[in-house]
Amino acid sequence: MAQQAYMTETVGDGSEPERPGSRLRRLAHRLFTGWRSDPGVWRRGVVLAVLALLLALVMLLHAHMPNAVGNLGSLTETFLPWLGLAVPVLLVLALVRRSLTALIVILLPAIVWLNLFGGLLTDKSGAGGDLTVATHNVNADNPDPAATATGVAASGADILALEELPASAVPVYEKALASTYKHHAVVGTVGLWSKYPMTGVHAVDIKLGWKRAMRATVTTPKGPVAVYVAHLPSVRVKMEAGFTARQRDKSADALGEAISDEPLKQVVLLGDLNGTMNDRALNGVTSQMRSTQGAAGSGFGFSWPASFPMARIDQIMVKGVEPEKSWTLPRTNSDHLPVAARVKLDTGS
CATH class of the missing domain: 3.60.10.10 (Endonuclease/exonuclease/phosphatase)
Structure with missing residues (x-):
């Protein structure tokens, strides 16, 4: 069987250029290696973690929010899907704050939102009907x-x-x-x-x-x-x-x-x-x-x-x-x- 030849592009010093995927992996490795050596990654971002927890609770327990004052429960339920937009905002803030605590807690509202509305993201259309x-x-x-x-x-x-x-x-x-x-x-x-x-x-x-x-x-x-x-x-x-x-x-x-x-x-x-x-x-x-x-x-x-x-x-x-x-x-x-x-x-x- 004949060997297949591969052409390799080289840079000025003769080395291969860094691929985008390799660059991202290297940056991620550097980021989290630095975080591991930072004792503050668990202490910082407590406020963000609390906000993420409250967001998850509002979405999870929306049916129990009282309507006695201004129909707050119905107002929240009307725009409930939009609460999911807070998740990426909190995620970016957690990355900026270099807080592992916040990053972990932010998983909670993300999971709750997907449980409530994830099914709407798929196309369930059929071809039949009368x-x-x-x-x-x-x-x-x-x-x-x-x-x-x-x-x-x-x-x-x-x-x-x-x-x-x-x-x-x-x-x-x-x-x-x-x-x-x-x-x-x-x-x-x-x-x-x-x-x-x-x-x-x-x-x-x-x-x-x-x-x-x-x-x-x-x-x-x-x-x-x-x-x-x-x-x-x-x-x-x-x-x-x-x-x-x-x-x-x-x-x-x-x-x-x-x-x-x-x-x-x-x-x-x-x-x-x-x-x-x-x-x-x-x-x-x-x-x-x-x-x-x-x-x-x-x-x-x-x-x-x-x-x-x-x-x-x-x-x-x-x-x-x-x-x-x-x-x-x-x-x-x-x-x-x-x-x-x-x-x-x-x-x-």
């Missing part, structure tokens, strides 16, 4: 309702829910969607458009005094599906009152009761719930339904605000239905992103 659904808070002040309607209809959704519909703009949405959807109904400020027949349309009382939720039976080729559309009250973050969400919480409980009493086996909820799946205030709904984003999405699927999405408050949730794929749609003239999902129906229902 029904595509979408929902969009179109914004009452939308300057171009027709373009927004056309944009979300381009998603190919078989069932489309719209929220925050002002009465003056309803005819515009109806006209723009008429060629795609043969069936539709508007109740108060929410509407439902469907390619399949709809029956049993009625308002759902979510204790507001005006209509912002509805229910309909959509007869698909694979059986009837109960479709709920809801726009729960907005929440506010105020300096003097914290996270004010009492009306939202009351409406969420009422919506949960209505879904619990639903006679059909297959249920889909579409809407702007003004809350994330982590928010305990939505337990009346989330305890009995699955999020399509969590079950069949890729990433967090943040939908609000559209300019820089920070939270998933626009939800597609299912019961008795199998999520296959979930995604966000391109931005429209609204301050929310539309969201869509593909689901598989139970042909035996």
